[in-house]
Amino acid sequence: MADLTPLLAFRWSPRSFDPTAALTEDEATSLLEAARWAPSAGNAQPWRFALGHREDGTWKRILVGLPSGDQRWARHAAALLLGAHTGGDPERAAYDLGQAVAHLTVQATALGLHVHQLTRFDRAGVATELDLAVGVRPMVVVAVGQLGDPFALPEDLLGREAELRRRRPLADLLLA
Numbered sequence: 001m002a003d004l005t006p007l008l009a010f011r012w013s014p015r016s017f018d019p020t021a022a023l024t025e026d027e028a029t030s031l032l033e034a035a036r037w038a039p040s041a042g043n044a045q046p047w048r049f050a051l052g053h054r055e056d057g058t059w060k061r062i063l064v065g066l067p068s069g070d071q072r073w074a075r076h077a078a079a080l081l082l083g084a085h086t087g088g089d090p091e092r093a094a095y096d097l098g099q100a101v102a103h104l105t106v107q108a109t110a111l112g113l114h115v116h117q118l119t120r121f122d123r124a125g126v127a128t129e130l131d132l133a134v135g136v137r138p139m140v141v142v143a144v145g146q147l148g149d150p151f152a153l154p155e156d157l158l159g160r161e162a163e164l165r166r167r168r169p170l171a172d173l174l175l176a
Contacts, residue, residue: 011109012165013116014147015073015157021146023053023078027111031081031144034107035100046093047100050082050130058130062141065126070118072154077116078145082126084138097139108144116143 028051035047052059054077062080063071074080083101085093101117108115118141126138150161 007106007109011105012114014114014150015116015161016148016150016153017073017076017078017114017143017145018148019054019076019152021078021148023113023144027113028053028079030111031104031107031113035104038096038100038103040096040099041092044087044093044096045100046085046087047097048084048086048136050084050132052080052082054078061129062126065122065129066118066141067120070120073157074116074118074141074143076145076148076152077143079143081142081144082130082138083140083142084127084132084136086136090137093137094139101140101142104142112146113144114147117141118143 032049032051035049036045038047040046050058050062052062059080062082063075066074081104083097085097087093105115105117119139121138121141123138126132126141127136132138150158153161
């Protein structure tokens with residue numbers, strides 16, 4: 001592997017979160033600041049976030065919008081963060097939101113936290129639950145927390161959790 005910063009090399013998306021660990025206000029602020037400083041086209045910064053800490057109203061409203069299979073493990077995350085975007089050009093705004101979430105992810109790794117991003121969820125339901133303004137488009141839910149005991153996961157998820165991380169070879173990513 002090329003010389004890669006450990007913040008990227010050791011980042012992974014677990015399903016096993018510590019159900020007793022909390023996300024501190026300083027950690028939450030640090031994550032959101034990392035997202036805030038992400039690059040965006042024309043400096044539009046079209047990303048918007050709703051942050052719910054475990055068991056608060058926002059967290060519950062986001063959790064109910066996840067598929068039941070993901071709720072089984074996401075309910076242990078210290079926080080659930082909804083990432084949405086605004087703006088006239090949805091493709092550009094979605095790209096910029098992705099940049100912001102990537103920066104947040106790297107910051108989480110630097111803080112010793114883990115994130116797991118979910119794009120399959122009931123977007124319309126979550127928008128209604130959170131009373132989002134027209135034009136605010138939910139795109140991703142990010143589960144955030146401390147790593148938990150993988151053996152506490154349901155058996156069908158334990159195998160996936162223990163698998164070796166795989167990435168496509170670099171050559172497969174290059175267009176001819």
